[in-house]
Amino acid sequence: MLKKRIIPCLDIKNGRTVKGVNFVSLTDAGDPVELAKAYVQQGADELVFLDITATIENRSTLIHLVEKIANEINIPFTVGGGINSVEDVFSLTQAGADKVSINSSAIKRPELISDIASRFGSQCVVVAVDTKKENTDWKVYTHGGRTPTKISTLDWVKKAEQLGAGEILLTSMNHDGTKSGFSLDITYEVAKTMNIPVIASGGAGTKEHFSDVFLTTKASAALAASVFHFNEIPIPELKRFLKTKNIPIR
Numbered sequence: 001m002l003k004k005r006i007i008p009c010l011d012i013k014n015g016r017t018v019k020g021v022n023f024v025s026l027t028d029a030g031d032p033v034e035l036a037k038a039y040v041q042q043g044a045d046e047l048v049f050l051d052i053t054a055t056i057e058n059r060s061t062l063i064h065l066v067e068k069i070a071n072e073i074n075i076p077f078t079v080g081g082g083i084n085s086v087e088d089v090f091s092l093t094q095a096g097a098d099k100v101s102i103n104s105s106a107i108k109r110p111e112l113i114s115d116i117a118s119r120f121g122s123q124c125v126v127v128a129v130d131t132k133k134e135n136t137d138w139k140v141y142t143h144g145g146r147t148p149t150k151i152s153t154l155d156w157v158k159k160a161e162q163l164g165a166g167e168i169l170l171t172s173m174n175h176d177g178t179k180s181g182f183s184l185d186i187t188y189e190v191a192k193t194m195n196i197p198v199i200a201s202g203g204a205g206t207k208e209h210f211s212d213v214f215l216t217t218k219a220s221a222a223l224a225a226s227v228f229h230f231n232e233i234p235i236p237e238l239k240r241f242l243k244t245k246n247i248p249i250r
Contacts, residue, residue, distance in 0.1 A: 003248045004214050005045035005221035006235055007199060008228040010035060012051045012081070015065060019226040021177035022145075029229040036069045039228070042235040045250050046076040048101065048169070048223060050128075052144050054082025055104045063095050070096020078126055078169075086115050093120065101169055103128040104142035107149060107156075110163055117164030126199075127160040128169040129153060131186060138186045145173050157190050168194060169223065172202040177226065179205025182213040191218035199223050207233055207241040214247045 010017050010032045017035055018026040029035075036047055049069060051062055060082045070077055079092050080101025089100050106113050106127055116125045130141045131153040138153040157168050170190050172183030182200045191198040197220035200213045204224035213219050227233040242249045 002220060003250045004219075004242070005199075005250065006043075006210070006238060007046045007048055007221050007223040008035070008039045008044050008235070009048040009050060009201070009223050009225045010069075011225060012049060012062065012065065013053050015062065017229060018052070019177065019229060022173060029226065032065065033068050033072060035229060037072045039235070040073045040075055043239060044075060044228075044235055045221070046078065047073060048078045049080070049097075050101065051079075051081025055143050056146065057082075060084075060088055060091075063091060066092060066097060067095040080126070080128055084112070086112075086119050089116050089120060089124070093124070099124050099126050099167070101126040101128045103130065104144075104147075106160065107140065107142050107151065110159065113160055113163040113165050117166070122164050122166035122196075125165050126167045126169050127157070127165040128171065129157060129160075129190075130171050130173055132173040133183075133186070138189075141173060145176075153186060154189060154193060157194060161194055161196050165196060167197045167199065167220075169199045169201060175203030176201075178203055179227070181205065181209040182219075182222065184212060184216050187213060187219055188217040191220075197221065204233075207238050210238060211242055211245045211247060214242070215245065 017029040017032045019029045020026040076098045078099040079097040084105045131138045140151040187200045199221040200219040201223040
């Protein structure tokens with residue numbers, strides 16, 4: 001069985017790490033370079049960097065900050081925010097990103113997934129899906145969770161895989177920042193239908209939330225932010241806990 005991955009996420013605004021609840025009410029969570037270095041020391045399996053206002057502000061990702069972080073870490077590094085072209089991906093890989101995360105741009109122009117996959121390989125393409133439950137349906141949102149679409153989450157992840165996505169980063173907006181646990185229902189449904197890894201995101205608050213998502217869904221990885229940024233759940237402690245639950249961890 002593939003070992004599960006624990007992934008801290010740096011949500012970046014104005015060059016600082018921030019954290020919100022349900023994608024709003026952002027508060028400062030520290031210097032991204034220092035946090036990135038700390039996560040490597042703590043044994044994080046990967047690191048995700050999301051420039052959360054790049055799309056809304058209609059600009060590209062903060063390349064200089066990506067470069068700074070990449071120079072300090074030796075674990076796989078995924079970067080997202082404001083990526084609209086193969087050229088953007090080239091610039092980020094040159095700056096040290098191993099993978100890119102695309103969201104709004106992929107919804108707007110799905111062939112971007114194929115373009116990136118054919119140039120850099122599927123393993124480079126993470127399609128981030130911000131999803132929200134409306135009545136009984138999970139729908140996709142764009143522009144940092146600000147813009148609703150009529151697209152069904154399950155339909156979109158299947159299409160993304162067909163187009164060449166190598167991984168899905170699935171964030172439940174209903175659970176984001178609430179510390180009430182990952183959204184097990186949509187994570188279960190998405191992971192069950194995919195042949196590519198699914199990263200569960202949104203809602204981690206306790207060590208049990210991580211074991212729940214791994215034991216009840218086929219998620220390959222779990223991503224969290226504030227519980228790691230504020231050291232509420234130290235990563236070494238979390239990994240020891242998951243091993244006691246017989247969950248294969250790196």
